[in-house]
């Protein structure tokens with residue numbers, strides 16, 4: 001499979017190079033040259049296929065023969081060795097729970113697949129050692145640390161803002177050791193992000209170390225997110241209804257994977273991008289003008305993004321036509337008060353506990369279905385509610401049970417290095 005840069009169609013790459021580089025040399029995002037339709041027979045008999053078989057069918061064309069089938073199947077099996085249940089919450093509304101992986105967030109899928117792919121290419125021998133450098137506002141760090149733990153040839157360096165991630169998230173980042181280092185930055189997420197970007201452009205560092213990023217612009221993180229839309233379809237197909245999926249969105253990687261799955265033939269009629277107060281895309285749908293904004297802080301903080309990096313891919317899927325996009329894509333925004341009220345109302349009515357991101361997804365789905373009767377809907381639960389313990393317990397006015405795995409994690413010793421300035425990061429990377 002060939003990929004091209006969305007900044008310039010002439011800049012092409014194979015899968016390996018796109019995974020190793022992350023971004024094209026002209027800073028464009030990579031996009032597949034061809035989107036293959038899956039045959040009707042695949043959807044007719046999907047209930048006879050297991051998760052691995054489905055995933056292999058979906059991803060094979062994007063990897064081509066750059067990873068042999070047997071190795072690709074191993075990577076897939078390690079990526080998806082947990083459950084992806086669709087749980088009915090109320091009449092006509094289900095949730096697709098994506099939080100049963102090791103760090104309790106959907107990012108486990110992309111992070112593990114990327115770690116497996118990069119690990120495979122390193123093992124082949126000509127890349128040398130690679131450093132994955134990543135800034136996190138919470139969930140990315142844990143998923144990347146866990147996914148890359150122990151992968152031969154890769155060092156992982158994670159920058160996180162001191163005191164600004166949840167307690168569980170911090171433990172997930174700082175207790176792994178081995179090839180993972182957590183740098184605790186006295187500053188904000190934006191400060192972490194700025195330092196990472198600077199390091200990528202600093203030739204003192206890049207002459208000495210091969211750096212790559214592990215954020216959602218990487219095709220090896222983006223594409224495997226298609227898998228669970230197919231798993232969900234397999235569970236909902238018998239309903240024989242027109243389907244709408246609502247995706248709590250920040251950088252729009254997850255929803256963009258869903259749209260690509262649709263383009264491959266997956267019968268999901270409609271996608272709803274559910275946003276918090278960061279409403280750049282909601283505005284775009286109304287005005288047809290894309291105006292990035294500074295991000296604002298909310299209780300669904302993994303979606304506090306004012307200029308979503310994957311939105312160019314969403315547009316590309318619809319040939320950059322605003323009208324084509326609007327036919328199958330809606331977007332709505334909700335504030336924190338509405339989000340907390342949704343968590344409370346759903347808990348009181350049904351006993352189901354949503355995390356703040358899932359709650360935004362629920363609100364978007366509900367809003368779409370109010371004015372579009374006849375659909376069956378699913379919203380994605382992108383993180384386990386215990387990851388946002390204080391917010392959730394306050395909203396539902398009740399205590400949550402803490403899973404055993406989390407209890408164990410909370411007893412582990414935190415290990416991090418404090419850094420304050422870019423020069424500290426540079427010194428660390430040079431030594």
Ligand SMILES: *Cc1c(COP(=O)(O)O)cnc(C)c1O
Nearest residue numbers: 139250251252253254302382383
């Ligand atoms: C990262 C994240 C999101 C946003 O996903 P995108 O692919 O960036 O749109 C939503 N919810 C949770 C819990 C996340 O960690």
